[in-house]
Amino acid sequence: MTTFQVLNGLTFAALLFVVASGFTLIFGLLRIVNLAHGALYLIGGYIGYTVGVKSGSFLLAGMAAMAGVAFIGFVLDQGLLRFVRGNDLRQVLLTLGVAFVLNDMALVIWGGDSFTVPIPEPLRGAVTFFGIFYPKYRLFVLLVGIILFILLWLLLHKTRLGALIRAGVDDAEMVEASGVNIRMVFLFTFLLGSALAGLGGLMGGAFLSLYPSADAEILVFSLAVVIIGGRGSLAGVAVGSLLVGLLNTFGQVMFPELAYFVIFGPMAVLLAFRPLGLFGKAT
Amino acid sequence: MDRRQFLKTTTSAMVLSGLGTLPQRAFAQGAPIKVGLLAPLTGVVASGGREMVEGTQFYFDSIGSEIAGRKVELIVEDDASNPDTALQKARRLVEQANVDFLIGNLLANTGLAVANYVKGNGTPYFIPIIAADDLTQRQRIKNVVRVAGYSASAFTHPLGDWALKQGYKRIATISQDYTFGHEQCGGLAQVFTEGGGEIVQQFWHPLNTADFSPYLGQLANMKVDAVFAMETGADATRFIQQFASFGLKGKIPVLGAMNATDQSVIRTLGDECEGIVSPAHFAEGSTVPVTKKFVDDYTAKFQKIPSLYGFSMFSGAMWVSEAIKSMGGKIPSKEALVDTVLKTDLTGSPLGTTVKLDSYGNPIYDVYIRKVMKRPDGKFWNVPIETYKDVSQFWKYDPATYLKQPPYSRTFQGIKKG
């Protein structure tokens, strides 16, 4: 019985990891708290849904979601954020405005009905093991989360680009001063982060469905994950996702009254005493 | 006076009196009836809100936007699924736009906020969708009338009876944790337990729960004859899908609130929703000719099968319009409108039967027990499998006795002990 709930927590954590990893990359390197990240998730999901339904291909839907949202991210970064570079607060508030606009535009385009991204045939149904009956798709989400963690780790620790990103998280000015075209690194990171939000939307859209306030909900979870885990840290976002995912699931089962406390309580306390989170570094 | 003088005087007198009345009647005919429609066009229940507007407009279009020679001016305001906004817009409609009456709102908390406001100024407020029990029971406000609407527990009373008839002995309920959910579950629980059934466990989850897996895990391990799911909107969609994906469909029969199997939910679902049983006054799969015609016309116009939201607003608008017509198109005062509506019976609605209001301003319906079935074209809809006639908000209880028990809440579910 508890195995069941643990699996629920882990699979939800995997989805959170996909979304929050994008968020923390942008926060870590560009120091931008992108409050439109939730809206990117939702729009990614909607794009994935539309493409998935029309083409019948989950893979195509995934690529469309990631590409579409990366494009929106591109416009956001190059078209709007460039006017407020360097001012953290202005950037945050600008992304908040963008979140409002994107959310409303999504309502206009897709309407208020709830949509579910169609799950590909081979992933439908459930598997039985240890006496539990568990949906295949949720296990797939868990697998994707793990693969993504490995891929991101490889990117950050085994490639030059990754080294630049990690250095930039620590000290962006130094990296710039050493002659590297930091602008390109920033842009790549922003696009990657956005694409991950889009991917999250597609995957989440298949088992959690897509609807007008899904963006605010996932944003709130992502914030909790990144604040608990720490800015710009891959280990941080992994640990943060696990904590938030498991806390949320067990909180729902054991303390349904305190649904929000269970996540925001630890987050607030952590922010107060260790503002950088578990693995974060100072700016 | 000589004859010429007399003729001149009388003619001018006649002309003057004629001029006196003509502009007045023209003025009365010219002044439109202003209808203030509040609906959530943005926010979490935006899709329901859109259908509310469509249903209302569908009705007014069908009568040429005219009642007894007066034009109808429909003013729509968005309540954003939020009670503060609902209150603000209600104020605007009443104080700035000077509407003759307010109609609409979807979420119970928005309805309660507006009801509190109209209590103070007597504006007639018609609520075809707001189901908060107490607005027509213990906390009744005279100028709030539930035309074509329903109180939350009214339909689950007969569902409890039907469950007993199926031989179910143990039921678990899962519900959104707010008044509407408490009242629906309470209605079922009271009748079911009074008939000897047992409510094994009740799950309450916050609105907008994305992940039902924690509850489904527990449900899978309980020995229950059926589960009653009180879900609306996106929660309903997710619950039905996740229930099926966890392999519970077919293992445990599902009884649903009518909102859970409403078109606004099942039109984007597949086989997962098939077989769910729910109670309501309206069933889009009904073979009653008037209902069928309404469903066909609506589907032709909006390319979707009508949901409760569209149907209820259509009938609600019809009810009020019939009342105004019976007054010759004149609304001498707010009280007069409310009184006339309370006395008017709804004939000609898509239900095909005459519906009356009880003495508390709540309609009495024939309630269908419906099952979700697949149509030949692959879409799903609710088809009646049994009918309970003349069900009031008080079920078979005496109103005075019923009102002595507290309203349904998380702590009071009407469960009979022992």
Next chain:
Amino acid sequence: MTQATRTLTIGAIAVAVAALLPLVLSTYQVGLATEVLIFGILAMSIDILAGFAGRTSLGHGAIFGVSTYVVIYLVSQGSSPVFALGMGILASAVVAAVFALLAVRTSGVYFLLLTLALGMIVWGICLRWTQVTGGENGLRGDIRPAILYDHKTFYWVVLAVTAVISFAIWRFVRSPFGLTLRGIRDSESRMRSLGYNVPLHLFIGFTVSGFFAGVAGGIYAFFNNFVSPSTVALAQSVEGLLMTIVGGVGTLFGSFVGAAAIITLENIVSSHTERWQTVLGITFILIMILAPEGLVGKVRALLGRVSRSKSSVS
């Protein structure tokens, strides 16, 4: 004429003009004007921290709404309106103090996120503690005292309170304590090295800011006769902050300009379209790019440039 006297004169003129408004506005518009005053106070309380201590908060909506809840709850239980208002203001100040205890060690974006999280906790409590707060139905009642039923009378009373409160806040930020806050805003490390207890100053500043937000929230209770979790939700904090920013962070009275601008815009836009949210978002974006110092700030900057060019010519 000193700066202070000039400010006071402009203030007096503004109050006089505002007092005449009910004579030309419709009943509904008087209601809107009352809201401008109430939310103007909220925006000013946010400005105390944002403009003078350099801390931008996304939790003031929750602090504001706590007072509304307390007032409606108490009056519905039979308390006198004055007592209830006092308790409401006290409650807000206490909540602000609790927020402050946790938040004073942070700044910038982290301060923003922490106040956001704390605001969400308050919202969660209001939503789930159904016994006391009514859950998502909120609390409703007929709590406005009978003598204030008339829209115009209520407006004038609120205007009087607003004038007094504005004056109090203005004196507060000009006091030595206020100057210390500004020093902290400009350079925390310098203040620390000068021996100032920065966390203590921020704590007091935050609590005072919460006190004033509580005043606004309490009056709002009498205006609305209704409160629900949306009054303490994040959206409320965001709108309040937006009013502060549109008016001009650090300008104090710009808050009223910001409140008037947002409320008027909302009223006009939502009569013509459902896309108010998009308009709000675009407003936010444009302000951040083009006029982060807000309307009043922009006007001051332009006037400054004009007077500088005038003096350079002569």
